[in-house]
Amino acid sequence: AQKITQTQPGMFVQEKEAVTLDCTYDTSDQSYGLFWYKQPSSGEMIFLIYQGSYDEQNATEGRYSLNFQKARKSANLVISASQLGDSAMYFCAMRGPLINNFNKFYFGSGTKLNVKP
Amino acid sequence: DARVTQTPRHKVTEMGQEVTMRCQPILGHNTVFWYRQTMMQGLELLAYFRNRAPLDDSGMPKDRFSAEMPDATLATLKIQPSEPRDSAVYFCASGSLRDRGTGELFFGEGSRLTVL
Numbered sequence: 001a002q003k004i005t006q007t008q009p010g011m012f013v014q015e016k017e018a019v020t021l022d023c024t025y026d027t028s029d030q031s032y033g034l035f036w037y038k039q040p041s042s043g044e045m046i047f048l049i050y051q052g053s054y055d056e057q058n059a060t061e062g063r064y065s066l067n068f069q070k071a072r073k074s075a076n077l078v079i080s081a082s083q084l085g086d087s088a089m090y091f092c093a094m095r096g097p098l099i100n101n102f103n104k105f106y107f108g109s110g111t112k113l114n115v116k117p
Numbered sequence: 118d119a120r121v122t123q124t125p126r127h128k129v130t131e132m133g134q135e136v137t138m139r140c141q142p143i144l145g146h147n148t149v150f151w152y153r154q155t156m157m158q159g160l161e162l163l164a165y166f167r168n169r170a171p172l173d174d175s176g177m178p179k180d181r182f183s184a185e186m187p188d189a190t191l192a193t194l195k196i197q198p199s200e201p202r203d204s205a206v207y208f209c210a211s212g213s214l215r216d217r218g219t220g221e222l223f224f225g226e227g228s229r230l231t232v233l
Binding site: 037045050091 | 150221223225
């Protein structure tokens with residue numbers, strides 16, 4: 001079953017504007033974590049931001065914020081003041097609960113963001 | 118600066134050859150994942166270990182792939198014999214996973230495999 005859905009294969013944004021990357025997830029667990037990773041053209045996977053299912057406040061890390069809407073099961077990434085260096089693939093991921101001493105991770109299919117000068 | 122180290126970064130080989138990819142997880146991390154990334158399939162989970170014990174390798178083609186963790190500082194992914202459809206980027210990731218708290222996965226830079 002699809003756990004993480006990213007419906008935007010590609011997006012364009014003008015430099016200095018804000019952009020929202022969509023992510024919805026599917027789980028019946030109460031305890032889980034949501035992550036966003038950035039993968040630039042060089043290929044490495046860079047951790048951006050984390051939101052715990054019990055966290056009441058939306059997570060923020062610099063220009064990144066996570067718009068967490070638990071009832072709608074969405075965890076959209078908002079990038080403010082886009083920069084050319086933000087052009088990359090972005091992956092949404094979910095960590096499942098600790099079961100048998102282990103957490104499973106699920107990744108979405110990614111959104112390719114292009115920032116235009 | 119702790120990081121996950123993968124070798125080789127790039128590998129070109131011919132069909133039928135054995136390929137071994139290595140990963141050094143971050144010291145102290147108790148969980149190691151192997152992922153494969155292709156344009157068509159995205160990120161696929163191949164196998165994962167906790168405290169060096171394999172928990173699940175159901176994502177791997179069993180007849181040709183094997184994953185091991187001979188000690189806490191080394192994880193290996195072996196393909197024998199390799200096939201052109203194995204061409205992909207293989208990522209190793211490690212973490213200290215838990216029920217709450219960040220516990221993000223740290224990824225290596227990947228091993229880009231091309232099988233001719």
